[in-house]
Amino acid sequence: MNLRGLDKSRLPRHVAVIMDGNGRWARLKGKSRIEGHRRGKASVRAVVEISRKLGISYLSLYAFSTENWLRPKDEVHALMGLLEHYLTVEQPKMMRHGIRLLAIGDKDRLPAPVFHTLGNAVRTTRENKGMTVLLALSYSGRDDIVRMVQNIARKVREGVCAVEDIDEGMISAHMDTRSIPDPDLLIRTSGEMRISNFFLWQIPYTELYITPTLWPDFREREYVQALLEFQRRRRRFGRTDEQITQPFQSCDRGQRTQK
Ligand code: FPP
Numbered sequence: 001m002n003l004r005g006l007d008k009s010r011l012p013r014h015v016a017v018i019m020d021g022n023g024r025w026a027r028l029k030g031k032s033r034i035e036g037h038r039r040g041k042a043s044v045r046a047v048v049e050i051s052r053k054l055g056i057s058y059l060s061l062y063a064f065s066t067e068n069w070l071r072p073k074d075e076v077h078a079l080m081g082l083l084e085h086y087l088t089v090e091q092p093k094m095m096r097h098g099i100r101l102l103a104i105g106d107k108d109r110l111p112a113p114v115f116h117t118l119g120n121a122v123r124t125t126r127e128n129k130g131m132t133v134l135l136a137l138s139y140s141g142r143d144d145i146v147r148m149v150q151n152i153a154r155k156v157r158e159g160v161c162a163v164e165d166i167d168e169g170m171i172s173a174h175m176d177t178r179s180i181p182d183p184d185l186l187i188r189t190s191g192e193m194r195i196s197n198f199f200l201w202q203i204p205y206t207e208l209y210i211t212p213t214l215w216p217d218f219r220e221r222e223y224v225q226a227l228l229e230f231q232r233r234r235r236r237f238g239r240t241d242e243q244i245t246q247p248f249q250s251c252d253r254g255q256r257t258q259k
Pocket of ligand 1: 019020023024062064068086190215
């Protein structure tokens, strides 16, 4: 791996990725959109592999949004097939490398074979301690917030907690991402300047990195570029430059000390 000056002691703990541009990549190459997604799957494998080698603890991938259900049926079907294939083929590798798989989103909407393969992969890798790969499937940030509000409202109704108990910590603890620190770096490929209903609550101080590279072309070189750019950022978490004593902090440490 060519790390080109990357400081391994200052890597993000959690990287989140909006993988975009499979369709445009396919169009540019005169191939089908499904071929674009197939190539995108290879980028997923590459980014998981590099993250693991570097020692990044959490990698979140926006693999299928709530809105993606509105795509043509054959494309949705192909994406589900790719996902199932990925989960099946990669599971032994995840076990070999100690990768834990988690999934967030409205999983009940997934076709039964994907639901079962996913459940099986999550269960099998549950005790792995190396790195966590978080797949956002049938996920949207607003949906996540709706689920959180419903869960807390239910607890208030049942008398488990009071309205006054609701604070940022409680909200975070009821999001799909409850056991995961906020992302330090959010990468979006294909140049679009938007969040597209991915993490909303989780990214108040996340560094954003948007590259014109299309997802199927996003491999080691582009990933290292993003990490280098992250290391050039000065994270202040709402404070002044002078107040920053430590040159590097990851998200939740910053939030805890910020007042
Ligand atoms: C966006 O490209 C990408 C997706 C909707 C899905 C991402 C899926 C993969 C990378 C393949 C399989 C995933 C896993 C986890 C194995 P787009 O179709 O929106 O591209 P466009 O904007 O250029 O049309």
